[in-house]
Amino acid sequence: MRASKEIVPQTVNDSRRKKRHELHISGAEGIYDCPAITSKLSEYFTRALHHPRGRPDKIVITIEQIKEQILRVPLLPLATTECGSPAQAREMLLSALLTVGITRKAVNNCLKIISSADARRGASLISMKSGRRLEPDRQRGVRVSRMGIEKTSERRLGRRLSALNINTSTVKEALILASKVAFYPDIIAEVCISDDPDYTTGYLAGRQFGYRRIPNIKVPGDMHGGRVFFIKDTTNIKALIGYLEKQPVMAFFSWSQP
Ligand code: WAQ
Ligand code: MG
Numbered sequence: 001m002r003a004s005k006e007i008v009p010q011t012v013n014d015s016r017r018k019k020r021h022e023l024h025i026s027g028a029e030g031i032y033d034c035p036a037i038t039s040k041l042s043e044y045f046t047r048a049l050h051h052p053r054g055r056p057d058k059i060v061i062t063i064e065q066i067k068e069q070i071l072r073v074p075l076l077p078l079a080t081t082e083c084g085s086p087a088q089a090r091e092m093l094l095s096a097l098l099t100v101g102i103t104r105k106a107v108n109n110c111l112k113i114i115s116s117a118d119a120r121r122g123a124s125l126i127s128m129k130s131g132r133r134l135e136p137d138r139q140r141g142v143r144v145s146r147m148g149i150e151k152t153s154e155r156r157l158g159r160r161l162s163a164l165n166i167n168t169s170t171v172k173e174a175l176i177l178a179s180k181v182a183f184y185p186d187i188i189a190e191v192c193i194s195d196d197p198d199y200t201t202g203y204l205a206g207r208q209f210g211y212r213r214i215p216n217i218k219v220p221g222d223m224h225g226g227r228v229f230f231i232k233d234t235t236n237i238k239a240l241i242g243y244l245e246k247q248p249v250m251a252f253f254s255w256s257q258p
Contacts, residue, residue, distance in 0.1 A: 003027070028047060031148030075179045075252065076210045077255045123135075143244075144180060146249065150251070174203065186234070189204065191204055200216055201213055202218070
């Protein structure tokens with residue numbers, strides 16, 4: 001599902017160029033059995049219509065039958081770090097990302113993207129060394145899709161998250177997405193800030209980090225947010241985007257701790 005709103009230019013200069021712009025409001029994706037689709041449709045529709053980023057004037061819902069082989073990937077282990085402010089979050093991100101060989105320049109470019117006012121629908125791909133943006137469409141970004149969670153794992157995950165008081169679709173969907181992303185060998189790390197003005201917990205994820213929640217990564221009211229994937233310089237971008245957008249993935253629960 002994706003929901004957006006057309007923005008008509010306000011300033012004289014903009015209107016001369018007649019450049020209209022679609023503001024991204026909300027998006028969601030998943031893999032479900034046929035009988036579950038009706039209720040998912042209404043859930044997605046409600047989510048799109050009553051979103052803290054505003055009221056959309058266009059909602060697109062696409063349903064596709066999965067015909068390809070489904071890849072199983074382990075859910076990343078989840079932990080919540082202590083963090084009191086956006087400044088502290090930046091410091092934590094920098095020091096963690098440097099340890100896996102990501103350059104300072106690449107981290108700075110990431111921070112610029114996820115704190116820019118212009119929220120994108122998808123994620124940015126950043127070279128871990130040069131810090132260059134590598135996604136072909138910068139306005140749109142790369143949208144990760146076709147991921148879900150196996151039924152028994154969903155129940156186990158639900159119990160675990162309930163014990164932590166964070167059993168929400170926001171956390172579950174983010175963890176499933178991050179687990180699909182981290183499974184790809186050329187992706188070294190992911191940083192995410194929600195674009196919802198009232199959701200201030202973000203995360204750092206990767207095979208070497210697990211899924212590390214970072215509270216207070218932004219202050220309430222901020223509309224900015226986004227996702228950045230740090231990738232190896234040798235990455236075949238077309239193959240990577242093919243995996244992120246099209247490869248069906250089901251996550252399973254595999255944390256060893258009780
Ligand atoms: N593929 C790529 N990028 C995406 C996708 C996707 N499927 N969904 C969202 N994004 C990008 C896009 O740029 C959005 O503006 C940005 O991420 C934020 O999306 O454990 O809710 O859906 O408590 O607002 C983190 C949960 C929640 C932390 C993240 O993101 C926790 C969240 P949102
Ligand atoms: Mg959002």
